[in-house]
Amino acid sequence: MKGKTFIISLLIITISWGGNLWFYQSKQLEEPIFLEHYYGGAGVFELYYLTNRDESSHVMSVEFSDGTTLHAKSDYYGFHNGNPAYGPDVQSRSTHYLLKKTGFDEQQMRELEVDHEGEATIHFNDGKTMTADIGTVESSELREGNGIFRSQGTSSSSNGRSFRTYTVKEDLKIDSMSSPFPEVQDDLKMKLYAPSIDLTGTPDAGGPRSYSKELDEEWSQVAGAPLENIDFPIDMKQGDRIRLTMQEKPDSIRAYSYEIEFTGTSENGTPFTQPFLVSNHPQFTPEQMELLIERRGSQ
Amino acid sequence: MNPFYRIFGGLLLVLIDIHLGQIEVLADFIGYLMVLSALNGMDGNLKGMKGARSTALIISVLAIPLAFIGQPTGTTMGVSISTDLITIYHQFTSVVHLVLSYFLFYVLMDWSRNEGNEDIRKKTRKLFRVYLATHIVYFALLPFSINIPENVTIPLFIVGLAALLILEISFLVLLRTYHKEHQNRVHM
Incomplete structure (x- = not known):
């Protein structure tokens, strides 16, 4: 190798260092x-x-x-x-x-x-x-149980899918649903299943095996109807199951933990409120990090 | 001790790193000083000798702090390279080391030509090309590791470091061959 070629090579090494350090510097956040x-x-x-x-x-x-x-x-x-x-x-x-x-x-x-x-x-x-x-x-305040809904299980998966299932201990009617943060629903698709709802499918027997299956299923195959399409009231018989399935969208970059409340009356006329916990534990891909910087960086 | 043996010993000292806490026991600058003293004992008219001597002097001084500041964070905390000044200083020293090797190769080739030993000259030339090309590619690609994902850089790092180590050892073996040639000549 001639001297000239060698000097050019050293120059390329210097440029590579300079360029990479500059790019690295340009990616740094000023503050969290x-x-x-x-x-x-x-x-x-x-x-x-x-x-x-x-x-x-x-x-x-x-x-x-x-x-x-x-x-x-x-x-x-x-x-x-x-x-x-x-x-x-x-x-x-x-x-x-x-x-x-x-x-x-x-x-x-x-x-x-x-x-x-x-x-x-x-x-x-x-x-x-x-x-x-x-x-x-x-x-x-910490909520006291209403004694009507019995938890059948909650499950969540790393693909952003989770669900919560309850069985009801007596006949009842759910009149309405409310969420403290309706805006979060932009990030989250939800489907509610109960036997009396017009549905796209029926969940399996509800045993532990069905959980992992439903967590991987296509969203259109998930039991229940989209939450926004549901007509209240929902009638439920003793022993019926109700399941809320949630699917986070891939561009969701918010952190949340709150309860959606279903209110109604039981057979003997007592009103009740049943919360369904909606929460996530954000884990970001590099693309989601870039999205966060784009949306919330240097406000 | 003939000059090639001293160059061999000096570069071996540079290759071997033993750290006691922050302090490097077999300090690199001692190795470079050995190379410098060997070069000063050789014929100054050999091609590349002037460059080799000045580079050896520069790196001897440059490497003194290396013995006391310890390893760069990149090597003690995983494989990824960091961007602090110590790391950049380390990398700069490595590049100067490459320049020294470049001139040393010239000295070796000119020496063997003067001796009329075509075999060893060809061998040196071959290693020279591979050694230089590999190092240049490695040093040019290395800084990209601060900007591309770890799972890509780590396997490349391992392959690169292995290749460099093999070349460094080949260079030492070559210097030993020169040392033997030199001895044979003296005994003749």
Whole structure:
């Protein structure tokens, strides 16, 4: 190899380094991007956010719009001091980013009666503070069981499908349904099955084996009718099953945990409310991370 | 000790890394100084000698901090390469090492030509081409690893590092051959 060729080769190596470092730099986030959360006080409360891949800090506490402050559960950071990309709080990773999760104590949330919307002030363990729109966070009283619905099982799958099944212990009529966050339904397809609903199919006997089968089935084959097409009231006989199946859309980048409520009256005229928990645990593909940056980055 | 043996020993020292905490016991700069002293003991008119001497001097100084700052984070925390200054400094030193090898190959080829040993000259020429081409491709592709997914880069990394190690060892074996040739000549 002649000297000239060698010098050109060294030049190419330099350009490759320069170009790649420049591209890497251009992909860096100025500050973490928080997901839009919809927490109605049911289930867990976890904050999800996207950071640069080499970012080792994590959320310490959050000041909500109503002035209350919650401290994050920190029990699992104790022994971790290695690569941030493999920290205990990392849900998903891509070449440039990490999706991280911080958990909070729901009991404490209920005691503080957190009622938040929009911008929150977030403190990180490295001393940084930022404000970000984290969505809606509400706390609610623990619900007492109504004694009419018996849980038959809940199941969820990594493809974004989940369902909840109940059997009813007496004859009843469901009059209406309400959701605290109807906007989340854009991200989520739902189908309700009950014997008296005009349906596309019947779920199998309801044993454990049928769960995995229904989780993989084509959406059109899933038992029940789309939630928005259902005519209330729904009549149910003792021993009937009711199942809510949910399918998250691939471009869904929100975090939620809340209850859809079905209200009605039982045979002897007592009114009841039955919640169906709707929740997810976001895990993002690199494409979803890019989508999040596009939608919520540098607001 | 003849100069080829000292170059061999020096480069072997560079290849072998033993770290005690942050400090590298067999420091690279000592190896490069051995190469430099060997080159200073050789005929200054050999083709490539001037470049080899100055590069050896530069890298001897450049490599001093390497003995004390420890391994770059990229090697201690998984295979992915990071973008901090230490990593870039490490990579820069590796490229200077390649320049040194480039000149050393020229010195070797010119020496064997003067000796009239065509066999070993051809052998050197062959290794020279493969050694250089592989290193250049590796160094040019390496920075892409900070921007493409891990599952693609990790297998490439392993293949690349294995190829470089084989070439580095072949180079050392070649230097030993030169050392023997040199000895034979002295004994004759």
